[in-house]
Amino acid sequence: MTAYLFKRLAIALATLIVASVVVFAVLEVLPGDPARIMLGMNASPEALESLREQMGMNQPLITRYLNWISGMAIGDFGRSYTYSSPVIELIAERITVSLPLAIMSLLLSTIIAIPVGIFAASRRGKLADTISMGAAQVGVAVPNFWFALLLIYIFAVALRLVPAGGFPGWGDWWQALKALILPAVALALPQAAILARVTRSAMLDVLGEDYIRTAHAKGMPRHIVLWRHALRNAMIPVLTVLGLQFAFLLAGTIIIENVFYLPGLGRLVFQAITQRDLIVVEGVVMLLVASVVAVNLIVDLLYAVVDPRLRAR
Amino acid sequence: MGSFKSILGATAILLATSTAVFAARTDLVLGLVLEPPHLDPTAGAAAAIDEVVYANVFEGLTRIGPNGEVEPALAESWEVSDDGKTYTFKLHDGVKFHDGSSFDAEDVKFSLDRARAADSTNAQKVLFEAIENVEVVDPQTVKVTLSRPQGAFLYNMGWGDAVIVAPESADGNKEKPIGTGPFKFQNWAKGSSITIVKNPDYWGEPVALEKAEFRIIPDAAAAIPAMLSGDVQAFPNMPAGDALPQIQADPRFEVVIGATEGETILSTNNKKEPFDNLKVRQAIAHALDRDAIIAGASEGGYGVPIGSHFSPANEAYVDLTDTYPHDVEKAKELMKEAGLENGFKATIKLPPPSYARQGGEIIASQLREIGIELEIIPVEWAQWLEQVFTNKDYDLSIVSHTEPNDIEIYSRPDYYFNYQNPEFNKVIEELDTTTDQAKRNELYKQAQTILAKDAVNGFLFELPKIGVWDAKLEGMWENSPVQANDLTAVKWTE
Numbered sequence: 001m002t003a004y005l006f007k008r009l010a011i012a013l014a015t016l017i018v019a020s021v022v023v024f025a026v027l028e029v030l031p032g033d034p035a036r037i038m039l040g041m042n043a044s045p046e047a048l049e050s051l052r053e054q055m056g057m058n059q060p061l062i063t064r065y066l067n068w069i070s071g072m073a074i075g076d077f078g079r080s081y082t083y084s085s086p087v088i089e090l091i092a093e094r095i096t097v098s099l100p101l102a103i104m105s106l107l108l109s110t111i112i113a114i115p116v117g118i119f120a121a122s123r124r125g126k127l128a129d130t131i132s133m134g135a136a137q138v139g140v141a142v143p144n145f146w147f148a149l150l151l152i153y154i155f156a157v158a159l160r161l162v163p164a165g166g167f168p169g170w171g172d173w174w175q176a177l178k179a180l181i182l183p184a185v186a187l188a189l190p191q192a193a194i195l196a197r198v199t200r201s202a203m204l205d206v207l208g209e210d211y212i213r214t215a216h217a218k219g220m221p222r223h224i225v226l227w228r229h230a231l232r233n234a235m236i237p238v239l240t241v242l243g244l245q246f247a248f249l250l251a252g253t254i255i256i257e258n259v260f261y262l263p264g265l266g267r268l269v270f271q272a273i274t275q276r277d278l279i280v281v282e283g284v285v286m287l288l289v290a291s292v293v294a295v296n297l298i299v300d301l302l303y304a305v306v307d308p309r310l311r312a313r
Numbered sequence: 314m315g316s317f318k319s320i321l322g323a324t325a326i327l328l329a330t331s332t333a334v335f336a337a338r339t340d341l342v343l344g345l346v347l348e349p350p351h352l353d354p355t356a357g358a359a360a361a362i363d364e365v366v367y368a369n370v371f372e373g374l375t376r377i378g379p380n381g382e383v384e385p386a387l388a389e390s391w392e393v394s395d396d397g398k399t400y401t402f403k404l405h406d407g408v409k410f411h412d413g414s415s416f417d418a419e420d421v422k423f424s425l426d427r428a429r430a431a432d433s434t435n436a437q438k439v440l441f442e443a444i445e446n447v448e449v450v451d452p453q454t455v456k457v458t459l460s461r462p463q464g465a466f467l468y469n470m471g472w473g474d475a476v477i478v479a480p481e482s483a484d485g486n487k488e489k490p491i492g493t494g495p496f497k498f499q500n501w502a503k504g505s506s507i508t509i510v511k512n513p514d515y516w517g518e519p520v521a522l523e524k525a526e527f528r529i530i531p532d533a534a535a536a537i538p539a540m541l542s543g544d545v546q547a548f549p550n551m552p553a554g555d556a557l558p559q560i561q562a563d564p565r566f567e568v569v570i571g572a573t574e575g576e577t578i579l580s581t582n583n584k585k586e587p588f589d590n591l592k593v594r595q596a597i598a599h600a601l602d603r604d605a606i607i608a609g610a611s612e613g614g615y616g617v618p619i620g621s622h623f624s625p626a627n628e629a630y631v632d633l634t635d636t637y638p639h640d641v642e643k644a645k646e647l648m649k650e651a652g653l654e655n656g657f658k659a660t661i662k663l664p665p666p667s668y669a670r671q672g673g674e675i676i677a678s679q680l681r682e683i684g685i686e687l688e689i690i691p692v693e694w695a696q697w698l699e700q701v702f703t704n705k706d707y708d709l710s711i712v713s714h715t716e717p718n719d720i721e722i723y724s725r726p727d728y729y730f731n732y733q734n735p736e737f738n739k740v741i742e743e744l745d746t747t748t749d750q751a752k753r754n755e756l757y758k759q760a761q762t763i764l765a766k767d768a769v770n771g772f773l774f775e776l777p778k779i780g781v782w783d784a785k786l787e788g789m790w791e792n793s794p795v796q797a798n799d800l801t802a803v804k805w806t807e
Contacts, residue, residue, distance in 0.1 A: 032695025038350065039436040040358020041702060042716060051434045082350035083503065084487045093503055145534070152538045164538040166528055167505050258532040263504025275350060276695045
């Protein structure tokens with residue numbers, strides 16, 4: 001188990017280093033001068049030059065890379081060109097929205113999807129299966145911004161139960177939760193649909209195995225066969241998909257963040273790209289790389305928990 | 314117990330109605346499409362900075378009023394010397410910055426010297442170019458000496474980039490702006506909202522609002538439900554899109570179509586073949602159908618046609634839209650005279666705003682009629698600034714020039730239009746040294762006419778300002794002569 005763990009950790013670290021080089025190189029070749037974007041069309045050449053000097057953009061590329069990477073190692077992500085506040089603060093602020101939102105929608109989608117998937121698998125080919133998988137098909141097909149707008153018009157404009165958008169901060173946690181509930185539902189729907197389909201097909205694979213027939217044959221109750229024997233073995237593909245979904249939910253939610261004007265990570269990185277606030281983009285992207293790596297690492301470790309055979313490798 | 318409850322209930326109702334009668338609301342939530350990158354108007358060009366802080370948090374010596382007029386602000390009065398080179402400003406007494414430090418002539422000197430210093434990062438450094446010296450006469454008097462008379466000097470001092478800041482707090486203004494205005498900065502939840510509150514120690518007329526929150530709503534699809542649900546009560550510059558009729562039909566809202574300083578033009582590279590040929594530019598001008606462009610590319614179809622680079626809201630405006638009226642036959646003739654009857658190929662680089670992307674497609678189809686095949690190249694703002702604006706690597710582009718009174722850009726030697734006309738430059742030079750308003754208006758008219766005749770760019774339309782706010786709200790700006798949301802006169806009527 002220890003060898004397995006160390007191997008996984010080493011792979012994770014190597015991924016991070018390679019990613020940092022790629023991220024830095026790709027962003028540096030983007031056209032566009034941050035100073036010009038900040039000062040606009042009327043700016044004089046001297047003012048532009050002073051600003052570039054202030055932002056440290058006149059240093060050679062390699063110096064800037066080394067400064068950046070060594071800063072990050074000690075938790076200093078640099079200072080935003082546009083906001084002129086530390087990148088780490090910007091990220092920290094945004095994470096207080098993005099992380100709870102990701103967790104809420106992931107929980108929501110898991111709670112809906114796994115029982116539905118198992119249920120559909122156990123009723124394979126029957127009406128209940130057709131209906132639930134039909135619903136999942138619709139869930140995958142519906143664009144989530146459209147679903148989000150539908151939710152807004154029903155619950156915010158017509159019923160006035162929740163705000164139409166925005167985020168009031170965690171000072172009042174009830175208001176904060178209310179502000180996140182519609183976006184969480186809008187995000188959870190397509191995720192739940194995918195997850196339900198994956199759960200169903202994984203369950204079907206397992207349900208065809210000999211040991212399941214044996215369990216049935218020896219008279220074990222149906223629900224115990226399903227939940228104890230089948231589900232545990234069907235978990236590996238389900239965990240893989242869950243891991244991917246969590247990484248997506250952390251930053252791939254830009255459209256939903258826009259519709260609900262939430263100050264999340266997705267919008268931060270989008271804004272930073274259009275303003276060529278490269279240091280922020282680099283910081284956020286690295287953080288996302290790190291979180292994807294971390295999630296994969298956790299999923300790898302969970303595989304080992306679910307499937308003891310993997311521990312030996 | 315029952316009677317106690319009903320007394321309680323009656324009191325509650327009484328309280329509720331009495332507050333409704335005697336005290337109007339004093340809070341306001343405004344929608345803002347773009348978040349400002351920071352809050353220091355002296356260190357950035359983003360319009361969103363001024364949209365929050367101008368006149369609310371920061372004040373200059375002068376200020377620009379709702380219809381573009383120059384009004385006194387921190388300077389209560391001024392005298393101009395006969396040669397037009399010395400301005401003596403008399404400052405208001407008893408003015409304090411929001412951090413409690415007092416305001417005097419030293420702060421004015423500091424602010425102006427900082428803006429024109431060698432290492433200044435002021436986005437509008439040109440505004441301060443003519444200043445030769447700033448002298449503190451006494452704490453309430455400051456004398457500004459110019460190297461040459463400058464007709465627009467008092468107007469220039471009213472820009473957001475010329476606001477007065479204190480040496481103690483200037484460096485922190487990006488994060489925590491400290492000015493002298495009637496509102497104090499309270500909080501900025503990045504990506505979400507900016508809150509300002511009433512400044513109880515304000516030197517001038519106190520404002521009616523206790524608190525105003527600017528909420529950042531980048532998406533047009535989100536702006537509509539935000540207004541409909543009452544979360545946001547005013548959207549001074551609303552991206553209403555196709556939903557505008559729905560809001561106009563709703564009696565809860567007032568929809569006001571106002572003017573801006575945004576001249577939307579088909580920018581043309583005047584040095585590049587064949588656009589260096591006046592006949593080709595005239596042909597393009599004749600080929601453009603402004604009505605169709607406005608209907609398809611301006612917000613709600615409310616753009617006002619322009620025939621030169623000047624705002625119709627300005628008193629010096631002349632209508633030159635008929636200089637080269639829409640006439641495809643005439644355009645083809647001119648193409649023939651230019652030896653291009655078989656047409657030519659060119660590119661058009663379009664920045665992200667919808668007026669550009671949609672306008673580009675309409676213009677491409679209009680120019681196709683006279684044989685000009687345009688290849689449409691969509692670009693981001695960053696790319697636009699680099700390729701088109703800085704490197705002048707373009708044939709045609711569409712952009713809105715939103716700086717107020719910016720006709721002088723056509724006289725700049727290196728500007729991206731690549732246009733040079735000594736006759737025009739002479740008018741601008743004269744304008745620069747003329748202070749008499751009637752004379753200035755006359756010169757502005759000459760300048761507009763020269764540009765229209767030269768067909769420097771395709772002059773399309775003035776961007777409309779679509780303001781939507783609660784019908785019970787009073788005092789919002791109808792037009793935007795400067796990019797600002799001045800809340801000093803805003804109040805709820807009930």
